[in-house]
Amino acid sequence: MTLIDGKALADKMAIELKTKVDDLKSAGVTPGLVVILVGENPASQVYVRNKERRASAAGFHSEVIRLPEETTEIALLNLIAQLNQDDKWHGILVQLPLPAHISEEKILLAIEPNKDVDGFHPTNMGRLWSGNPVMIPSTPAGIMVMLETYGVDLSGKNALVIGRSNIVGKPMAQMLLDKHATVTIAHSRTKNLPALAKQADILVVAIGRGNFVTSDFVKPGAVVIDVGMNRDENGKLIGDVKFDEVEPIASLITPVPGGVGPMTITMLMEQTYEAAKRTLNK
Numbered sequence: 001m002t003l004i005d006g007k008a009l010a011d012k013m014a015i016e017l018k019t020k021v022d023d024l025k026s027a028g029v030t031p032g033l034v035v036i037l038v039g040e041n042p043a044s045q046v047y048v049r050n051k052e053r054r055a056s057a058a059g060f061h062s063e064v065i066r067l068p069e070e071t072t073e074i075a076l077l078n079l080i081a082q083l084n085q086d087d088k089w090h091g092i093l094v095q096l097p098l099p100a101h102i103s104e105e106k107i108l109l110a111i112e113p114n115k116d117v118d119g120f121h122p123t124n125m126g127r128l129w130s131g132n133p134v135m136i137p138s139t140p141a142g143i144m145v146m147l148e149t150y151g152v153d154l155s156g157k158n159a160l161v162i163g164r165s166n167i168v169g170k171p172m173a174q175m176l177l178d179k180h181a182t183v184t185i186a187h188s189r190t191k192n193l194p195a196l197a198k199q200a201d202i203l204v205v206a207i208g209r210g211n212f213v214t215s216d217f218v219k220p221g222a223v224v225i226d227v228g229m230n231r232d233e234n235g236k237l238i239g240d241v242k243f244d245e246v247e248p249i250a251s252l253i254t255p256v257p258g259g260v261g262p263m264t265i266t267m268l269m270e271q272t273y274e275a276a277k278r279t280l281n282k
């Protein structure tokens with residue numbers, strides 16, 4: 001078994017990004033990323049702080065707008081409308097989840113698609129599904145970079161994605177399909193999931209249940225990608241895959257922490273850089 005070291009890859013890409021950003025700045029464009037955080041969700045606060053840190057380390061112009069939990073939907077929509085008009089922002093991101101009184105769908109729809117560095121806007125989802133990706137969701141994008149870096153050939157392979165969210169499962173399936181894998185999407189109502197999973201050469205697990213995938217789900221030699229981020233009864237961060245059981249069977253596996261997570265923020269930085277670079281040609 002080989003461990004896919006997402007943290008090391010993310011750190012390497014961050015160094016390379018700094019050089020690309022310096023070149024872009026010499027051409028007169030400084031990438032700008034604005035992140036909006038509504039409320040006090042502790043995990044979101046950590047992720048947003050990391051995004052802020054990584055953006056300034058890359059040499060971006062960056063800002064985090066922190067809004068109280070009771071912010072209204074209309075106030076947030078007005079803020080996004082203003083940011084859409086401001087040329088210094090190449091990327092606008094609203095940290096999810098939002099408080100329950102705000103419609104995630106309406107908010108994501110309000111972000112100008114060419115500044116939607118999360119790739120969650122329906123226009124960007126459609127571009128991805130029609131084979132013309134522009135802005136793509138960071139988590140599956142990071143997984144694709146990891147698979148490529150570790151030399152995983154996807155062509156003709158059976159890939160199973162467990163989870164059907166708009167953020168991970170659905171875009172992941174499309175990205176694997178684009179690399180000629182034979183893709184199945186499974187979810188909480190899929191029947192005989194362990195037997196189905198045992199046929200997969202590539203298994204991507206994003207179901208949000210700690211230690212859900214055991215050795216019974218894994219074909220010997222499979223590549224196992226764990227997107228899960230759960231807390232066990234002692235508060236320890238665990239993935240969706242029972243790592244100790246699956247690790248001896250898999251040919252490649254991502255750990256939690258240190259696997260998919262760090263690549264998510266790296267890909268967000270890459271997308272912001274690419275969005276800024278596109279403005280050069282306008």
Ligand SMILES: Nc1nc2c(c(=O)[nH]1)N[C@@H](CN(C=O)c1ccc(C(=O)N[C@@H](CCC(=O)O)C(=O)O)cc1)CN2
Nearest residue numbers: 047094095096097118138257258259260261262264265
């Ligand atoms: N607007 C968005 N909201 C959310 C996204 C997103 O891509 N866009 N994804 C997640 C949260 N997320 C980034 O926002 C994220 C989650 C986890 C990590 C990460 O590095 N995890 C570490 C462990 C961190 C810890 O100790 O808690 C790891 O896996 O090693 C980065 C980004 C939901 N919201």
